[in-house]
Amino acid sequence: ASYHWPSPQYDALEALLYEGKSPSGFNAGNLGNNCVTRNTGRAPPTKSSIAAEWTYSSFLVFTKAYHDMATHNITDGTGGLDASIFYELDRAENIGAGQVNSVIDFQNAAQKYISHADVIALGVVWGVAACSGPVIPFRGGRRDALSAGSPGVPEPQQDLADHIEKFRLQGFNQEEMIELVACGHTLGVVRQLDFPEIVNTEVDFDRTPGFDHAIVSEYLDGSTRNPLVVVANKTLASDSRIFFSDRNATVQKLNSPESFSRTCSTILEKMINTVPKGVILGEPIILLPVKLVNAQITANNGQLIFNAVLRLTKKKTTVTTSRTVNMYWCDAIGDNVNCSKRINIASSPVERSPDPLGAVLIARGLSYNTYTFNAPINAQASVSQFWFEVDEGNGSGPKVHDNDRSRYFVAQDKVIHIPSGTSTVFAGYINNNLVYNTTVLAAVRTSLEVKLLLFFLINHMAELVAPEDAPAMLHGYSFYQSTLPLKPWGEPILNFEILTSGVTYTDEPRYITDFDRNLGQLSPISTVPTV
């Protein structure tokens, strides 16, 4: 199946996987810059520290992903990677306060198109890629459980037969069990806080922070400090029992960079794709070379604007200095409807490179640029279809990107979001959580009789009303406003729903801040006659 716009779920999963852009609006792209192997403790609750939290969260979530998946039972097909972990945190087998924090962070990251379970699976892909491991293929479509699953997480004091049986129930044979434990324990530590009978501080499973075969090479050459091997009380030496359970045959096979990377990619893919019976995962999410990131009608300083953002990927090594990108569009109403007379053109978009890159992009040696158009339009013309032309400036001529000839379109222009009247203001703390007041300004076509106008912000909802001190006129539109106190996590994302006499219009969720940054610079526009 090939990609065709609009595919909002694919777009959301693709952005999260490759750009590290969370559906709750938080940019987790910094994951790619770090392979943090120690949980240094929960950072104080400031906005800037959220990024740091994510860095180790993705890593901690790696453990959580296994713990979540461990509820799978091959006999009846129940359990698996289904985010049931949220209901299981009070179990002894899920010990570890840091882990609870990381799960709550990830809980907030899910949204309309992405389940919590998909975010947990992504944590594994990110965590491994950020630590220079393989890029595990990722599919979306996991479904969230509504209650706890059956217990199944192995614990160090259990004997070998017990562990073999637990992994068998999860769908892994003995060799796969050894692989999974080695691949999991190449990252991270055992903490005194959680396991005082094993360590009296924090001890790494191996000496290298990266995702590599040191976990098995150190074990095989006898230099290992792995707490689950060298612990004095041998009852707790579960890694030792597991690795030696086939006389080291499997760990020996894993003892090279290539075989470790290849085997771990396969076994971890199997782990994140272990889902309850009946859940069907989608195709692997591939990086889109050409992607429409955003398209909406909006306004600034009384000017109606058609805002569109195109994303183009490139190899990090290829520098394209002479690339030009133009946007073409047709009017939706008036005497030039659907380009009956003229085609509109916007040029010189604002070009941006990502800051910073997501882990999976770095691992793939890829980067991207976005091209933001802000074309001034008027309410009597609006926008129907649009498309792009890209010229790399290398003599090969312009290339049309028109969504496989069906072109892109603006979903609706009835209710529009006005970024300049939208703000989040720090309001204080509630139970150690930051609280912001979020004010949202929208404009609605004056011709519509509005019965109810709602906006949604993460899990919150509020009604918008005409503001007392309305901003300057916007021809063809009237303003509506509301303020909502909420505990945001990352950067808020919003969408509107408007009930008029007869029809309900809903717009797509958008990131407030993403969009704010892009406004202000209008694109030069021109027209050519339709031939």
Ligand code: HEM
């Ligand atoms: C018999 C099976 C297993 C046992 C007994 C076991 C036991 C443990 C223990 C005791 C810790 C220390 C946790 C802490 O101090 O908070 C740990 C950490 C960890 N385990 Fe396992 N584990 C097993 C299998 C796995 C598997 C299959 C994976 C993933 C594929 C995995 C991934 C991890 C990771 C990434 C950490 C480090 C977490 C961190 O640093 O925060 N483990 N494990």
